[in-house]
Amino acid sequence: MTTNDSASPYDADLMAAVADLGTALRELIEASVITTVGASEVRAAAELVRAATPHVAASRRPVSQLPSLDDPASGRRIYNPVSGIGSPLAPPLVIRRITGGRPGEVAAEATLGAAYEGPPSYLHGGMSALFLDQMLGAAAGAAGLWGMTARLELDYRRPVPLETRLVLRAGVTESSGRKTLLTGTIATAAEPGTTLVEAHGIFVQPRPELAAAYFGSITDAAGRHTPPRRPSDATATEGD
């Protein structure tokens, strides 16, 4: 085990291997959806993929147990389908706090390929929603206001081009108790002032009894009860 600059230590060798597999899978996925090769070459690729699976399928955690590399307290979720370096579904978005920004202002850049396509040559409208939901959640987390999406509204002003550098931004506009209001946008890096898609969200931290019902069985890899929580939630961190 080794330590990095974030809250909890992790196995750096495993992290590197997981990141490596995530990268390899992303490259194969993009190549597989944009390819024009014939059936025999596609089958040859499938054979190698099937040969890879037993290596990782040899053991598995229950879905109620967090991966050993995760650190929910610092927001490290390595298989998050938008931002997780270990998730082949994720571009992944590298979401950073904006330097000099207010608490809860975050940004990310991404160039998305054909795997994320909806209308020909444009980003799937639902992918814009997925990425912006993650950006809003990250903004809430950056402000110490973890919550779950209660409402999400998306306005699509212009289609979002594939294979084009994009800028995603999000921030907290208001918060009160368990409820946080957030906004987010997608624009091209070339025209960051022209919003292509805009999101407004309400994120809510579940009441303690609901949180217990939803997350009562969640543990970390060591078996300790590890529900999602806000840094200010002293009750949930008792016993850590």
Added chain:
Amino acid sequence: MTTNDSASPYDADLMAAVADLGTALRELIEASVITTVGASEVRAAAELVRAATPHVAASRRPVSQLPSLDDPASGRRIYNPVSGIGSPLAPPLVIRRITGGRPGEVAAEATLGAAYEGPPSYLHGGMSALFLDQMLGAAAGAAGLWGMTARLELDYRRPVPLETRLVLRAGVTESSGRKTLLTGTIATAAEPGTTLVEAHGIFVQPRPELAAAYFGSITDAAGRHTPPRRPSDATATEGD
């Protein structure tokens, strides 16, 4: 080339190979995010994945050219990231018209694994948005009302559990000219009457001049101009 019951013929052998690779990748993706194996096994899987990539990376289409297996006229988009059998990102949702339903009523069932996780053991809120956007688009398409997402509203009533059979439904509520209003829901198959997430959407067919600007360069694999269109749009089908 062979013909199936849908509008246009396709290469059945290639279709089978593409479906096979999609399935193989989905299985590897799920195994890779739920695994508890060590770094050396993860690296062994990554090596095989990297060996697979050159088979499909040998040639590629531009993103403005549709895959040869696609048939936009009948809604066949094999790499769609929600419903495409060739998309490793897609569960894939098999969206069917509801027998005896009104035009534009569609349904799908799915069981989603850890690859789609947001809060521990639950579906990512943005994934609900992605899947429902696709359901709404499919409902519009089933009613002959193709359009692009202009607005999408999601209400999250309860978290959507992973590894649980889900039912997704969508339908057209109103349409007028280029604009279509739609609704959709996610529930568990065990309690189909209890809506977990509800979507309301406005889909709009772009005006001709906008459609020309957005899709002017889109072709099928044979090089014919193939913009997205409604069956009723005679202008766009000229010359086919």
